[in-house]
Amino acid sequence: MRRIFTIKKVSTFVALFLLIIALFGCSNKNETSQQWKESNIFESGNYKMIGIKGRVGFIYDKKNMPIVKGQQNKYMWHLWGEKNQQEKKFKVLGTHEGSKKDVIIVPETINNLQISPNNSADVSIPTSMEFKKSGMWKLDVLLDGKLFDTIYVKVNNK
Structure with missing residues (x-):
């Protein structure tokens, strides 16, 4: 039971980490295109x-x-x-x-x-x-x- 709970925590953490990276990646692309104005x-x-x-x-x-x-x-x-x-x-x-x-x-x-x-x-x-x-x-x-x-x-x- 403890092992499943730990795997859920790790997978949730990984999913959140990937989401944050995706958001910052999109944010940087928008900043770059706006800068060349x-x-x-x-x-x-x-x-x-x-x-x-x-x-x-x-x-x-x-x-x-x-x-x-x-x-x-x-x-x-x-x-x-x-x-x-x-x-x-x-x-x-x-x-x-x-x-x-x-x-x-x-x-x-x-x-x-x-x-x-x-x-x-x-x-x-x-x-x-x-x-x-x-x-x-x-x-x-x-x-x-x-x-x-x-x-x-x-x-x-x-």
């Missing part, structure tokens, strides 16, 4: 930006100056909320959707950080960016080699 457009100062309001973004006019594959363009990045950002090294790594390989979108820089408030940001950084492929890109913003935040942009063919 273009970041929000917001206003700061007199400009529209793409990114996370009050955290990180760059000036972006989606309608009049979309990001186009193979076209290098200037972009002014803005950062909010972390003290002494101007003393840190800034870098942006990009990952094309469907790829696991990071590419350098903005090389590491410290000299270009502007510490005066610009468009309400704590720090602004003038950069150039070029994307070799169209589609969705994940942009990881790094300060001193550590992830500051991540935004997503769509790169057009034309």
Whole structure:
């Protein structure tokens, strides 16, 4: 009698464990597909930006100056909320959707950080960016080699 009771407990535990794994597996798939959605457009100062309001973004006019594959363009990045950002090294790594390989979108820089408030940001950084492929890109913003935040942009063919 005790042996049957133990087998029931074990089989119940295994069933619950498998159910939890299945639920977390489905949850992670949904999170992954949601992450590759273009970041929000917001206003700061007199400009529209793409990114996370009050955290990180760059000036972006989606309608009049979309990001186009193979076209290098200037972009002014803005950062909010972390003290002494101007003393840190800034870098942006990009990952094309469907790829696991990071590419350098903005090389590491410290000299270009502007510490005066610009468009309400704590720090602004003038950069150039070029994307070799169209589609969705994940942009990881790094300060001193550590992830500051991540935004997503769509790169057009034309």
